[in-house]
Amino acid sequence: MRETLEFIVEKVAPIFNKKGYTATSLSEITKATQLTKGAIYFYFKNKEDLAVKAFHYNIEKIIMPLRRSLLAKENSIDKLLAITGYFREDYYKNTREIGGCPMLNLGVDAQFNNKVLFDEAQKLSKKLISTISGIIESGINKQEISKEVDSKKISMMVYAMIEGGIFMSITHDNHNFLIHLCNHIEETIIRPIRV
Numbered sequence: 001m002r003e004t005l006e007f008i009v010e011k012v013a014p015i016f017n018k019k020g021y022t023a024t025s026l027s028e029i030t031k032a033t034q035l036t037k038g039a040i041y042f043y044f045k046n047k048e049d050l051a052v053k054a055f056h057y058n059i060e061k062i063i064m065p066l067r068r069s070l071l072a073k074e075n076s077i078d079k080l081l082a083i084t085g086y087f088r089e090d091y092y093k094n095t096r097e098i099g100g101c102p103m104l105n106l107g108v109d110a111q112f113n114n115k116v117l118f119d120e121a122q123k124l125s126k127k128l129i130s131t132i133s134g135i136i137e138s139g140i141n142k143q144e145i146s147k148e149v150d151s152k153k154i155s156m157m158v159y160a161m162i163e164g165g166i167f168m169s170i171t172h173d174n175h176n177f178l179i180h181l182c183n184h185i186e187e188t189i190i191r192p193i194r195v
Helices: 002-019 026-033 037-043 047-071 076-097 102-110 115-141 151-172 176-193
Strands: none
Touching: 002 026, 002 037, 002 047, 026 037, 026 047, 047 076, 047 102, 047 115, 076 115, 076 151, 076 176, 102 115, 102 151, 115 151, 151 176
């Protein structure tokens, strides 16, 4: 049973991400999975439930390499550089394969159409900001980062800049936006805050 649920999510996650979570039809879902409507609803309460799980699947697929990279670093500055390094080197390629950035796609698609889905994107966005803030606060406590640094402000700026770089790279089909932006974050924000 678990295998079928995972199979359905895996098959429809790229469709939801490319077409939009609200625009993907049930017939497209049944066609992709080769399952009936009844079989789909046996595993999911409704299309929205499936969309939430597909969103988390897409996010997990693109964030897992970043998570592994962060776990491999001890120093907080190295962790921050791992974030910019991942977005500069791997993120654009990884999201191109699944139809773009799931955070941007869902945030734009669901903002005025589906509160549950929009709330999922917003929760994840807050979690990513909190992760960056936590790295900075840990660095302050370990005396790796200047105690004068406002962790909340810096984490919001770094996250917003990266999301903007992702948007520009995808919109212009040009990875250089994200490359230059991550280099800029390293040079003007991350390196200057180290002790």
